[in-house]
Amino acid sequence: MKIALNGRPLTDQTKAAIQALLGELARRGAEVQINDAYGQTLQEWGVMHPFTSLYTSRADLFDADFVFSIGGDGTLLETVTHVGERRLPIVGVNTGRLGFLATIKPEEIAQTLDWLENGNYSLDERVLLHVENDRDVFEGTNFGLNDFVVTKTDRSSMIVVHTWLDGEFLNSYWADGLVISTPTGSTGYCLSVGGPVVLPRTNNFIIAPISPHNLNVRPIVVNDSSRIEVRVESRSKNCLISLDSRSKVVDDSIRFTVRKEKFGAQLVKVKGDTFLETLRSKLNWGLDIRN
Template identity: 30%
Template sequence: MSSRFRHVALIGKYQAPGRRTATGASDDVLEDIAAFLELQGCEVSIERSTADELQDCRYTALTVEEIGERCDLGLVVGGDGTMLGIGRQLAPYGVPLIGINRGRLGFITDIPLDNYQATLIPMLAGDYEEDHRSLLHAQVMRDGVCVFDALAMNDVVVNRGATSGMVELRVSVGKHFVANQRADGLIIASPTGSTAYSLSAGGPLLHPSIPGWVLVPIAPHTLSNRPILLPDADEISIELVSGRGASANFDMQSLASVEIGDRVVVRRSDYHVRFLHPRGWSYFDTLRKKLHWNEGGS
């Protein structure tokens, strides 16, 4: 069975030699997967920072930009954090991604490492489910000038400073003022991010097909400030009214300081991430497995 993907990029999170993953796989797993892909008729390249950590790597090393321009598929070996990082960077190129889970939860890296070969063979031949995930485009505006610009797949979080009290945030949606909120912070989460920080702060689960975001206060001063589901066609603006040392986090992987009077503006990105899943994949199966639903029942 030949692969429909001619050129595959392998992207991984490196672990020190000799360490073993929870599945018991040794750290030559990237080389094993690369050799497997070659047997399926694929040309294999390695993402440059991944290749830098491999001993005697015999595969072509490519930057993320080169992967976007040259490759038909990205195969990500790691946890959800690894997928979040590469997903944002490859979204403008439209390169589809498959995730092999070496992390803990694996909401978006959903193929078990110990069964990857049997799962990948039909997928590489074109038998898969395709799943598109929206991105958030966020900017920090200061005196009318953008001082920070980032994409996020999970969430944008405005947080109080480490040693300060609550922040006061002025929230607007589209042209409409919503409220001034006093809290430890505020989360704007995509459907993908609804299973991350948003969930631990009391937000709802959103199906990935919902064209919306959830706005979730973190430890609000007023208990009637509750999570609210918003359409992603509207721009959300969060202005810092008071609070020292505040910051804005984007997928908890990039950080910008926020000063009084700054606005964090979030809108739907023009890009989305393309995930490929095994045939028969279901979002509800993922929730049931990862959140341990139905356990302990009769």
């Protein structure tokens, strides 16, 4: 097997898990490539790793059979940007906290590798957002798995987010901001601002205001073939924008268009790992003495 690895800074609790994974890969004779920044972290922590090469960008990432994301959900979102249009299968190992996207436990690594070698897995295709603007704010990595968010940069005043749907005016949201989410992102920031949980393959986007001034303004679900345009009006003349884990402060003269990306992300699912099971276990559904 050819395995690429990406991860976040280690802790005393996760060091043993990473070493165990690398040991398993070495025992199985896997060809390993590690993200350059992660490789440096492993060296600093004294973790031995039998890598054959390093990669720094999508251009020099080899044709891996699987790309392992070692960390939490934020690490997996970052890994999606490393893979991009190449659509390599991503395996999420959870050494973080919640692990809604990265669902494989460290103690399940050996069993997971057995399943991968024997073809006992499925690929869960997830829709990505594509964000267009006239200044290349995200420097070529203008796609995301979870959401695109516009928020205010100061504490005192709201912003107004003027929004169009397929060229038709939708609403001017007087609020702290606006979340445009994929179904995958519906269980993230979107959920915390009152949005619905949307199953991954329902071909929808969710538009959800953050702390709207008008309480009758509610989240809306639209088809993911839609083009959503936003323009911000702010007293401070700027706003904070974020695309998954990447954020920047920009001036409010920039207009953004959000649409479905031409390619998706492929998440590896192994035995018993389903979206509904994740809902029950991660959101504590069913923890009721009547069940």
